[in-house]
Amino acid sequence: MKISGTICGRPVRVRFAPSPTGQVHVGNIRTAIFNWLYARGTEGKFLVRVEDTDRERSTSEAVEKLFECMSWLGLDYDEEPIFQSGRLSDHVFAAERLLREGKAYKGFHEQAQGVGEPTVFKIPWETDGNPSVRTRGEVAIDVSPEEKLTIDFRGLTCSVPGKNEKPMPFSASLAGFHGLRLFSADGRMLFDMESALDGIFHECKSHEFFKVSRMTFERREVFFDDMVKGTLSKPLDTMKDLVVLRSDGSPVFHLANVCDDIAQQITCVIRGDDHIENTYRHIFLFQALSSDAPSYAHLPMIVNDSGKPYSKRDGNVFAGEFREQGFLPDALFNFLALLGWSPGDGREKMTKPEMAAAFSLPRVLGSPAKFDIAKLAKLNGQYIAEMTTQHFIDTIAGFAKETARERVLQWMLNHPAKFAKAATLMQIRTRILSDCDEWGFFFPGTITYDPKALRKNLREDSRDAIEALRVIFAEFAADEFSAERLEAATRGLEGSRGLKEGLLNRPLRVAVTGRDSGPDLMLVLEMIGKHEVLDRLAALPPAPPLEEEEISAQKQWSTPSG
RNA sequence: GUCCCUAUCGUCUAGAGGCCUAGGACACCGGGUUUUCAUCCCGGCAACCGGGGUUCGAAUCCCCGUGGGGAUGCCA
Numbered sequence: 300m301k302i303s304g305t306i307c308g309r310p311v312r313v314r315f316a317p318s319p320t321g322q323v324h325v326g327n328i329r330t331a332i333f334n335w336l337y338a339r340g341t342e343g344k345f346l347v348r349v350e351d352t353d354r355e356r357s358t359s360e361a362v363e364k365l366f367e368c369m370s371w372l373g374l375d376y377d378e379e380p381i382f383q384s385g386r387l388s389d390h391v392f393a394a395e396r397l398l399r400e401g402k403a404y405k406g407f408h409e410q411a412q413g414v415g416e417p418t419v420f421k422i423p424w425e426t427d428g429n430p431s432v433r434t435r436g437e438v439a440i441d442v443s444p445e446e447k448l449t450i451d452f453r454g455l456t457c458s459v460p461g462k463n464e465k466p467m468p469f470s471a472s473l474a475g476f477h478g479l480r481l482f483s484a485d486g487r488m489l490f491d492m493e494s495a496l497d498g499i500f501h502e503c504k505s506h507e508f509f510k511v512s513r514m515t516f517e518r519r520e521v522f523f524d525d526m527v528k529g530t531l532s533k534p535l536d537t538m539k540d541l542v543v544l545r546s547d548g549s550p551v552f553h554l555a556n557v558c559d560d561i562a563q564q565i566t567c568v569i570r571g572d573d574h575i576e577n578t579y580r581h582i583f584l585f586q587a588l589s590s591d592a593p594s595y596a597h598l599p600m601i602v603n604d605s606g607k608p609y610s611k612r613d614g615n616v617f618a619g620e621f622r623e624q625g626f627l628p629d630a631l632f633n634f635l636a637l638l639g640w641s642p643g644d645g646r647e648k649m650t651k652p653e654m655a656a657a658f659s660l661p662r663v664l665g666s667p668a669k670f671d672i673a674k675l676a677k678l679n680g681q682y683i684a685e686m687t688t689q690h691f692i693d694t695i696a697g698f699a700k701e702t703a704r705e706r707v708l709q710w711m712l713n714h715p716a717k718f719a720k721a722a723t724l725m726q727i728r729t730r731i732l733s734d735c736d737e738w739g740f741f742f743p744g745t746i747t748y749d750p751k752a753l754r755k756n757l758r759e760d761s762r763d764a765i766e767a768l769r770v771i772f773a774e775f776a777a778d779e780f781s782a783e784r785l786e787a788a789t790r791g792l793e794g795s796r797g798l799k800e801g802l803l804n805r806p807l808r809v810a811v812t813g814r815d816s817g818p819d820l821m822l823v824l825e826m827i828g829k830h831e832v833l834d835r836l837a838a839l840p841p842a843p844p845l846e847e848e849e850i851s852a853q854k855q856w857s858t859p860s861g
Numbered sequence: 862g863u864c865c866c867u868a869u870c871g872u873c874u875a876g877a878g879g880c881c882u883a884g885g886a887c888a889c890c891g892g893g894u895u896u897u898c899a900u901c902c903c904g905g906c907a908a909c910c911g912g913g914g915u916u917c918g919a920a921u922c923c924c925c926g927u928g929g930g931g932a933u934g935c936c937a
Contacts, residue, residue, distance in 0.1 A: 318937060320937095353936080417935050459863080461862040462862065467862050532865090537865085541934095543935095552936070572865095572866060575866065576866095576933080599930090600931085604871095607929090637886095643876090645874095645884085647887095666867050667929080667930065669872060670873095673888060677888090678887090680900095725899095728900075786896095801896035808897070808898095816899080818898080818899085
């Protein structure tokens with residue numbers, strides 16, 4: 300049973316609106332995922348809008364990467380994507396309309412000669428009957444009397460006492476100051492804006508005051524019900540008018556974004572909570588353009604260990620990096636969906652349809668989440684473990700091709716049967732696909748030795764035993780080189796030398812594979828084959844000396860603490 | 862400075878006033894299985910930021926702090 304696909308009767312339409320900057324950040328991916336989940340869970344539409352107005356960074360290559368990333372993750376979308384750059388005339392037209400209707404004005408500051416003036420959207424003065432604005436009551440604010448206070452249709456500018464009474468510049472749109480009155484230090488009223496309103500708005504009158512030490516006004520605030528965070532609000536007297544068209548006539552993000560949301564008939568904007576401040580202003584823009592503001596859901600950010608936005612410095616950030624390291628798209632999708640959201644019943648590993656069915660915006664957390672790569676790796680390993688062996692082999696093969704892993708490709712090409720067998724043995728211990736780089740010991744050729752393993756497991760006595768095993772193994776016919784016989788021979792030597800059963804396994808493993816852990820040793824030996832095993836046993840390198848780092852680490856360990 | 866958002870184990874989270882002796886997962890530590898490792902199973906460690914209220918009762922509601930983040934652009 301699916302949730303109804305409508306809000307107030309309108310079918311759900313959400314969008315993913317990334318800027319194509321070459322790489323797709325995990326934060327953006329998660330935003331896309333939440334949008335997608337919401338659309339799919341409500342039988343709504345998931346749309347894409349490429350916000351490519353930053354021409355410096357937006358290249359066709361970047362756009363291509365973006366779509367490639369979405370398809371990799373299985374983020375299928377419903378209508379033809381739109382490109383913001385192609386909608387320039389619409390944006391400029393909207394700005395002209397705002398100007399014509401007196402909802403915007405030209406010029407903000409004194410501009411340099413010869414340069415045009417920006418178009419500025421005015422936070423509307425008149426808000427009676429506006430369902431997004433409410434009154435919060437009378438407030439009084441201290442003003443620094445030594446600084447000038449000016450009022451005109453563009454807003455109020457003054458200074459307010461900060462720390463140590465030091466005047467801090469303050470400016471805001473006029474819309475926040477209904478019923479404004481200015482007072483001097485001795486409590487005398489200097490100005491009552493009510494009577495001056497006509498002059499300010501119709502004759503562009505400007506007022507200047509000195510020695511104002513207090514102002515009172517009726518505070519009003521813009522508010523909306525965020526589907527994630529609940530009711531959010533901001534006083535109008537803390538807001539400024541915003542530029543919608545630059546001096547050169549190009550639209551800024553706010554205008555383009557709102558126009559396009561209107562054009563795409565977006566019913567719900569799901570985006571990062573770094574946009575909350577924008578939303579307060581966008582609501583007025585929607586209204587000014589005769590459109591109902593969509594509902595909003597602001598997602599908490601993904602942060603690093605220090606609580607800062609997760610960035611390049613913190614490890615993998617881009618979809619491409621996860622892909623190259625061998626994370627599976629479904630695992631990454633699943634993991635990211637669980638950052639800030641949970642189905643509430645303890646389920647973690649879920650399919651896309653399961654997530655879509657369980658997803659709901661009110662269940663999304665309001666607080667930021669840290670990116671824990673270890674948990675992703677575990678989940679990725681689970682996805683790998685649950686593949687059929689054939690699927691795993693195909694996945695590794697595809698991955699090796701895609702990431703141009705020459706060595707791995709050579710193994711596949713030259714020893715297909717052995718490769719398949721190696722994959723079978725390694726699947727359960729693979730967490731990320733790039734782990735396949737470590738499979739070299741299965742195949743003929745030089746192997747690398749873990750120096751620590753070599754030192755620990757191949758001292759003189761065990762080297763002697765290994766040599767004895769080599770001689771025994773050499774007696775085997777090639778077709779007798781089976782796990783059972785190898786096992787029997789090894790156990791036999793241990794018996795005759797009075798060694799504990801199994802004691803030779805580790806030295807033997809290190810001698811042949813270069814490492815001290817891995818799949819069943821005898822199976823591995825059988826796979827590698829008589830010829831190669833004997834070669835390696837004969838060419839055993841000496842144990843390397845302790846490296847300096849390790850020595851100092853050992854010293855630290857042996858130092859009694861406290 | 863001002864404004865906005867935010868606060869449960871190290872991490873992701875469950876938690877809608879009494880089901881809470883705060884549950885699960887990852888990580889970590891022990892034990893079992895595996896002659897290793899991994900998987901799997903069992904167990905352990907480990908949290909309600911602080912202070913005030915409201916209430917018979919607060920992790921949960923309110924206020925004030927504090928910490929973290931964001932905004933304060935003719936960036937997106």
